Amino acid sequence: MQLETKRLLLRPIEANDKHAILAYRSDAEANKYQGWIPKSLDDVETFFGKLATEFNVPDTWFQLAVVKKTTNELIGDIGIHFIDEQQVELGYTIAKQHQGLGFATEAAKAIIEYLFCELKKHRITASVDPANVASFVVLEKLGLRKEAHFKESLLINDQWVDDVIYALLAKEWKMID
Template structure:
């Protein structure tokens, strides 16, 4: 996948990205809401190897890298989970290097991916699962037009404990009205 926005270039991961991905993904404090924190560059290389070669396959996760369009600096990544028997629903997750947070990159990257998923792939619904303590992500979801669908109490067993989960989503017809 390759996608350009005003300031960003979103593209497939490759092994040359491993050190840059490790640099921001291995920061346990900055990524406390993430389920994957690599312990070595080899963990990242395995992650890149597992990334699906075939994009848009049901019940698969596909990761794209967010880079600065001019400098090619690695800003973060977006996970795209294609799910449902009809393959018309998608879950998104985003991770940014803390040096690039607060500059509008997450919103710009997500909006570009969402436009692509709705306009080019014809998806019906896009959702995000957010930790209720992750106020930055909640503000991001609301800023880009997602609505809160529910707050599920202790519905996820994560990092050896039960935690709450907040679901945000948007339908294709809602996105197109924006």
């Protein structure tokens, strides 16, 4: 599975992406809202080992690399959790130097379009830390709505944190320009 947008190529993560992923994912400040911050290449390789190798398999996570077409640089990744046959959860990470430039919105828009229009999924959700305002902006631009705010429902780094859930139904999806 591979998608292309105006500025990006979205393709499956490959073993040789591990150095780039470690570089942007290990930045604890830039990734403070992430549940996973690798400290070594071994951590990245362990993460790779937990990912599905086949796209669209229920109860698996599939990771796509976000590659900037003009430079062929890996600038982030998007995780797709195929919850079941009809529901999907999205998560995204963009390298700090590329944040705020619309890359997360552009990549997520292409994924959402593919999931709804090609795979005929019914519902897409996203789980967000309540302090991650930038992520709220991305999701709301794409038409997702806030559905829930769960208090101290996730244990991340030995700390109970809140979780905000955004969602969108296929019948609500409209291409965003």
